[in-house]
Amino acid sequence: MAATMFYDRDVSLDSIQDKLIAIIGYGSQAHAHAQNLRDSGLNVVVGLREGSSSKAKAEQAGLKVVSIEEATKTADVVMLLIPDENQPKTYAESIEPHLTAGKALAFGHGFNVHFGRIKPPADVDVYLVAPKGPGHMLRRVYADGAGMPGIFAVQQDASGKAREIALAYARGIGCTRAGVLETTFKEETETDLFGEQSVLCGGVTHLIQAGFETLVEAGYQPEIAYFETLHEVKLIVDLIYEKGFEGMRHSISNTAEFGDYVTGPRIITDETKATMKEVLTDIQTGKFAERFIADAEGGFPYMNEQRSKMRDHKLETVGKELRDMMPFISKKALEV
Numbered sequence: 205m206a207a208t209m210f211y212d213r214d215v216s217l218d219s220i221q222d223k224l225i226a227i228i229g230y231g232s233q234a235h236a237h238a239q240n241l242r243d244s245g246l247n248v249v250v251g252l253r254e255g256s257s258s259k260a261k262a263e264q265a266g267l268k269v270v271s272i273e274e275a276t277k278t279a280d281v282v283m284l285l286i287p288d289e290n291q292p293k294t295y296a297e298s299i300e301p302h303l304t305a306g307k308a309l310a311f312g313h314g315f316n317v318h319f320g321r322i323k324p325p326a327d328v329d330v331y332l333v334a335p336k337g338p339g340h341m342l343r344r345v346y347a348d349g350a351g352m353p354g355i356f357a358v359q360q361d362a363s364g365k366a367r368e369i370a371l372a373y374a375r376g377i378g379c380t381r382a383g384v385l386e387t388t389f390k391e392e393t394e395t396d397l398f399g400e401q402s403v404l405c406g407g408v409t410h411l412i413q414a415g416f417e418t419l420v421e422a423g424y425q426p427e428i429a430y431f432e433t434l435h436e437v438k439l440i441v442d443l444i445y446e447k448g449f450e451g452m453r454h455s456i457s458n459t460a461e462f463g464d465y466v467t468g469p470r471i472i473t474d475e476t477k478a479t480m481k482e483v484l485t486d487i488q489t490g491k492f493a494e495r496f497i498a499d500a501e502g503g504f505p506y507m508n509e510q511r512s513k514m515r516d517h518k519l520e521t522v523g524k525e526l527r528d529m530m531p532f533i534s535k536k537a538l539e540v
């Protein structure tokens with residue numbers, strides 16, 4: 205049976221129309237949630253820590269900024285949108301003491317609830333609304349009059365209205381313009397981690413990097429390698445996004461399509477898929493979460509090493525030069 209998809213026509217904003225929504229944080233997701241909700245006619249306050257570097261940006265966008273404690277005390281819905289690794293401490297110190305019965309605690313990702321790192325009291329609603337895309341794009345598509353698909357889940361329904369509130373929230377940030385599906389915290393957490401590691405972020409970047417390095421190491425010009433293995437990815441993916449594999453394959457040459465069928469399975473092999481299954485197991489058992497939290501607690505030694513290695517990679521240095529020569533790209537990037 206096909207899943208039930210919720211669109212604008214199926215969802216009313218009534219259940220949160222007169223409520224105050226606190227957005228905790230003002231980063232990638234939070235700035236988009238705060239501005240989209242506000243532009244959907246809802247009451248929003250932004251909760252930030254003392255001395256937050258995000259305060260000026262939120263105020264410039266016309267949003268009211270208060271402390272996280274104050275935001276939790278005054279709001280009916282508290283959406284926690286700071287980095288996953290920092291959430292448990294902020295929750296324990298600044299949110300939990302003020303999270304009185306009848307309020308709703310919301311998340312953009314189920315990580316901390318699913319892995320038992322945040323245990324909300326039984327008398328509050330707990331839900332998640334996870335847009336299926338980066339926060340900066342969530343704001344961009346909303347401002348363009350479009351929407352980004354999202355998924356929602358209710359973990360605790362203390363008020364008897366948690367589902368209605370979660371769906372209204374999803375509408376407020378523009379997700380019901382594109383379609384919203386119901387899920388569980390477990391399914392959202394595991395599929396999101398799997399998707400970002402294997403395909404969207406880890407898979408795509410390492411595929412591009414390997415292709416770029418192969419060409420450059422064979423003596424081809426880095427600029428040509430960049431256009432071929434990175435810049436053109438967006439143009440091909442745009443076609444897949446709009447028309448599926450068949451639509452994309454209609455636009456490319458027969459030569460390319462034949463090479464796609466012949467070479468694709470040599471690159472993404474049965475072994476790759478077997479590894480994907482291992483990756484999924486590590487996510488399901490909590491092994492990945494443990495590794496992530498351990499690195500975070502040690503000040504991210506592994507993550508920082510990877511970041512600095514990539515910063516000086518030819519792919520990044522040549523890419524910056526080329527993008528700077530394409531103002532239509534850099535202009536859009538500045539808005540982000």
Ligand SMILES: NC(=O)C1=CN([C@@H]2O[C@H](COP(=O)(O)OP(=O)(O)OC[C@H]3O[C@@H](n4cnc5c(N)ncnc54)[C@H](OP(=O)(O)O)[C@@H]3O)[C@@H](O)[C@H]2O)C=CC1
Pocket residue numbers: 229230231232233234252253255256257258259284285286287288290294312313334335337338339340
């Ligand atoms: N990035 C994305 O597009 C997506 C993220 N999500 C989920 O959304 C949530 C937020 O992620 P994301 O938007 O990437 O987060 P960001 O890294 O962009 O969050 C940065 C914000 O969090 C604040 N912050 C950081 N640490 C703390 C802290 N210890 N105490 C208080 N405030 C803090 C920062 O404030 P300051 O200026 O004070 O440092 C800043 O406002 C996560 O659960 C993530 O999994 C879900 C879907 C997509």
Ligand SMILES: CC[C@](O)(C(C)=O)C(=O)O
Pocket residue numbers: 335336337338339396399400404405
């Ligand atoms: C793909 C990465 C993501 O899951 C997202 C933008 O959806 C994230 O955690 O940032």
Ligand SMILES: [Mg+2]
Pocket residue numbers: 313396397400
């Ligand atoms: Mg994610």
Ligand SMILES: [Mg+2]
Pocket residue numbers: 335336337396400
């Ligand atoms: Mg995601």
